[in-house]
């Protein structure tokens with residue numbers, strides 16, 4: 001069938017839960033037996049889940065309920081594969097032991113915080129996600145139809161052209177769900193999707209989730225205290241108390257279940273509130289009886305009590321269980337690494353250009369700093385009585401190129417990491433294309449802003465106006481700026497904003513000191529250890545490169561003003577020798593800076609990868625870090 005015909009066909013089914021143009025996925029039933037989870041902090045360990053059992057079926061909307069701290073989010077995290085260490089027991093998909101790697105490809109996890117890419121509209125966000133998830137194998141026209149289907153299903157049509165940061169809480173939540181629906185995942189986990197929404201928005205959200213589930217998906221969400229109306233919408237309710245299952249069955253089965261335990265729910269009371277209150281011990285120690293009555297989740301007696309009839313639109317479950325359809329189904333990334341790189345680059349550049357306030361701020365900052373530095377070192381470039389001050393100008397340029405590009409990264413990247421975490425976990429793209437796009441997208445802006453600064457300072461401080469020298473000076477400044485930006489990424493890829501903003505400037509101080517260590521002692525080399533330490537500072541190569549650019553041979557003597565009797569540093573070779581830089585070569589410094597830029601980017605990529613999926617060494621470091629933190633704070637977290 002041609003795309004055009006499919007478009008016409010699709011418009012007829014708009015609004016139905018069945019998303020006609022999406023890749024069809026076989027349904028997946030999820031069950032777990034004797035699931036336990038223990039966290040260890042130092043010598044102490046805490047059991048959070050205690051041998052619980054349960055089954056969440058395809059086509060049904062499941063709610064995990066329970067008092068605060070009961071273990072709902074933990075259960076969701078483990079089932080989604082977001083948390084693995086410390087969990088034991090059996091998790092099965094369609095009756096077979098779960099293959100976590102495979103399961104991650106077919107499930108999506110919508111976390112409590114609605115982290116959305118800023119500066120793009122709902123429609124753009126959907127199209128970008130479609131390009132990433134569906135690839136170029138599907139035509140643009142068909143992607144537009146798919147996006148339209150989902151936008152209508154989640155009632156986002158009115159907000160289609162609204163920027164994501166201006167959406168209401170409910171719209172943000174619905175957009176988070178819409179983005180994950182794009183490649184039709186068979187299993188969807190949602191952590192408290194109604195938190196922060198009013199009654200009407202919560203009810204809309206839950207009925208939409210029910211429609212999504214009816215399309216043959218397994219939808220599981222954790223909830224706090226749903227209203228009675230909301231509670232009745234759920235096909236399946238799973239109550240957790242103190243890490244155990246206190247009820248598993250339909251929402252309609254809650255009252256009869258409690259009646260059987262001689263715990264009648266008052267007629268005016270919301271059954272959801274009542275079962276949570278009873279299980280949390282507000283009416284006496286009944287939790288153990290409830291857990292025993294449902295055999296900690298093994299009992300299926302209440303499963304179909306007054307249940308809605310669920311119609312599966314896709315494959316029959318018997319077919320799935322018999323044929324291993326789920327395993328054979330292809331869940332690869334929809335797009336190639338190159339396509340992902342291009343889409344992500346487009347998204348990042350769009351966001352950079354749209355963030356006008358920040359762009360103007362950066363322009364203003366570079367202009368301000370440029371003029372301040374230009375005034376401080378005004379016309380000192382050829383003045384033989386001010387050669388030392390001109391060296392100070394080179395140092396000021398290096399410091400400006402260190403701090404200005406690094407600080408915004410330290411502030412913004414930790415938040416970006418949270419966003420990447422969600423998108424990466426939900427398999428939107430690979431980390432290599434992401435990181436490559438990040439580096440490439442940032443480079444033009446960094447070069448542009450460095451040029452603004454240099455266009456002001458270089459001529460006003462009367463540096464030599466010879467093209468090769470101008471090019472060399474500019475190249476070194478840009479290299480230092482790019483390395484500083486990458487250093488910001490390295491630091492903030494593993495840390496929170498507060499820690500990044502502390503560590504970045506703190507680490508810069510030794511780098512700045514090492515850059516000028518030994519200067520003034522002529523060609524006498526510093527002790528080996530200091531020479532080695534100095535060679536670790538990219539600022540050292542930066543300053544050497546700038547000196548080589550403006551004072552490198554052949555350069556005539558500087559001009560000694562008439563009112564000055566004697567200019568010691570009139571001869572630049574003598575000055576360069578005194579600075580201990582007589583042997584420096586621009587190309588050697590530029591080469592080292594290039595290597596350092598590469599190394600810094602590789603380090604940033606490696607650390608980000610470890611942040612998103614840590615290897616054993618990094619997990620061990622995290623455990624040790626937590627242990628030290630616990631010991632230092634003297635409390636148990």
Ligand SMILES: Nc1ncnc2c1ncn2[C@@H]1O[C@H](COP(=O)(O)OP(=O)(O)OP(=O)(O)O)[C@@H](O)[C@H]1O
Pocket residue numbers: 039041046048066067068069070071072073074075224637
């Ligand atoms: N890494 C951890 N270290 C120590 N305790 C933890 C850790 N993770 C979870 N817990 C504890 O496990 C219990 C269950 O946490 P969880 O977040 O699953 O509860 P919840 O039912 O989702 O609660 P809420 O409804 O308040 O979000 C809580 O008491 C929490 O303090």
